Amino acid sequence: MIDQLIERIKKLKAPIVVGLDPNLAFVPDQIKEAAFKECGQTLEGAAEAIWQFNKGIVDAVGDLVPAVKPQIAMYEKFGIPGLEAFGKTVDYCRQKGLVVIGDIKRGDIGSTSEAYACGHIGPVCVGDQEFYGFREDAVTLNPYMGSDSVMPFIKKAKESGKGVFILVKTSNPSSGEFQDQELADGRRLFELVAGKVDEWGADSVGRYGYSEVGAVVGATYPEQAAIVRKLMPKAYILVPGYGAQGATAQDILPNFDENGLGAIVNSSRGIIAAYTKEKYKEDYGPEGFADAARAAVLDMREDIGSALERRQAAGK
Amino acid sequence: MIDQLIERIKKLKAPIVVGLDPNLAFVPDQIKEAAFKECGQTLEGAAEAIWQFNKGIVDAVGDLVPAVKPQIAMYEKFGIPGLEAFGKTVDYCRQKGLVVIGDIKRGDIGSTSEAYACGHIGPVCVGDQEFYGFREDAVTLNPYMGSDSVMPFIKKAKESGKGVFILVKTSNPSSGEFQDQELADGRRLFELVAGKVDEWGADSVGRYGYSEVGAVVGATYPEQAAIVRKLMPKAYILVPGYGAQGATAQDILPNFDENGLGAIVNSSRGIIAAYTKEKYKEDYGPEGFADAARAAVLDMREDIGSALERRQAAGK
Helix, strand or coil: CHHHHHHHHHHHCCCEEEEECCCHHHCCHHHHHHHHHHHCCCHHHHHHHHHHHHHHHHHHHCCCCCEEEEECHHHHCCHHHHHHHHHHHHHHHHHCCCEEEEEEEECCCHHHHHHHHHHHCCCEEECCEEECCCCCCEEEECCCCCHHHHHHHHHHHHHHCCEEEEEEECCCHHHHHHHCCEECCCCEHHHHHHHHHHHHCCCCECCCCCECEEEEECCCCHHHHHHHHHHCCCCCEEECCECCCCECHHHHHHHCCCCCCCEEEEECHHHHCHHHCHHHHCCCCHHHHHHHHHHHHHHHHHHHHHHHHHHHHCCC | CHHHHHHHHHHHCCCEEEEECCCHHHCCHHHHHHHHHHHCCCHHHHHHHHHHHHHHHHHHHCCCCCEEEEECHHHHCCHHHHHHHHHHHHHHHHHCCCEEEEEEEECCCHHHHHHHHHHHCCCEEECCEEECCCCCCEEEECCCCCHHHHHHHHHHHHHHCCEEEEEEECCCHHHHHHHCCEECCCCEHHHHHHHHHHHHCCCCECCCCCECEEEEECCCCHHHHHHHHHHCCCCCEEECCECCCCECHHHHHHHCCCCCCCEEEEECHHHHCHHHCHHHHCCCCHHHHHHHHHHHHHHHHHHHHHHHHHHHHCCC
């Protein structure tokens, strides 16, 4: 996964992942109406609406970005029909050549994590046959239960050429409650987790020096990002929190290495709901939601690209 | 949820939850063969096999136990067909009057946790209609992301008369890696989490003094259980790790209060795969898998019941 991701990032000059977190509240009315007409105002109708919405977004931005990150909660919310839309979205994006990061934040005791790993980065065996439940290229994981909860995913990832991103310091306001706790040895919890991520990834470093074991570090915490970047030099960092959650291009810089690699920045609402934002509203509107998303990706690429260039120029 | 759960525990004299974690490896051959014959050796066939297996188990033990805990990973492993089997299992158990604890260990930033909460303890709105994606009575949660990741679940639980169980100290071997870390103030991380669980549950205490916000504490760590029992006196404790993971009835005692309430002990493989164990193998065998599960529940009830009585007699 990691080499393919880095190659696409370099080729497209876009360390950007589009978060496919479709909330019905910002799916344009024309899409919802058509979906409800076809499937009723039901779970099936909601799922059809988010699937059609996703397709529009992916068709509009798929040539600009290396990766997408569907947040499974937004689909699981609508039960089985929603999860079908998740599966279809994953498959559609992979067909377009996008790296698909399933934002699933799973983690459990060993045998259970293994079941999740089979289901998401697969394959899963039924008798002597192999199948894929869902088929992401990488998934996000929660580390609270320790090594034996993440190792089955890492093992499966190695076998299947896939990857994982482990929560180290999350973007939400209360992430510090546990993650920033100072330990008896002076480190903070997220630093200990970052050290473990480095260990866990040691065996799966690809050709660019980065491992299949990446990390999640919220854009909203640049100070912590600077610390963990050093603690886990081989971990690619998935950076949520840019845009809608308040972080700027300046804030995400500490996640990147000196070559402008090492991090990929997520934006969800900032891109997929761009047509509702002041900046794009007038030019696009609901009918132009996909074009607005494309414009937002171009603006984000420019914003991050020039911040990286300014840093480069300043020789930092 | 919590009052209903406690009433059923008292009535059945069984602080027991049956873990419905069906691994194909221990679904008896006759069930697999029938399912594969009907649906092929496919994801659908696997899902049909675990659904038929679950039904057999639930029919055999449903009058003995207050609750079941389907582990969603074992279903998600088989993609959409597996998740359909999860949904059917949840609904079937609720129809039988069982309290259904979805072992989902979710947790994310606020808006995302809210989506999960809608999907699992619901309802979810589509326009002005309400639906249920899945319909558990309670779910397990991962606290790593802090308060704002668990509050949407707690809010939803309060609105819907449901509950949550938050991971405090998990049963797996490496749970100590982060959870047992000593903090600068001398506490260990799991103690800090236990204190938060106590706070989070303060507003939803039911008629027996227990809250809709419970906790997960592994049976494999009795020393930690004794500590957290005091730190979160209002939290009902869901105790995994008895039996297959190695903990005994003695080990789980510290989770109970002086009245023999306050904890519910999970057994998964020890019950649902009882027919494969030395103790039950000869008397039951694969055809008698459901009766073996019933015998194992009766033995577990006796084992825990007498341990509680011995403690009571010893006046501890």
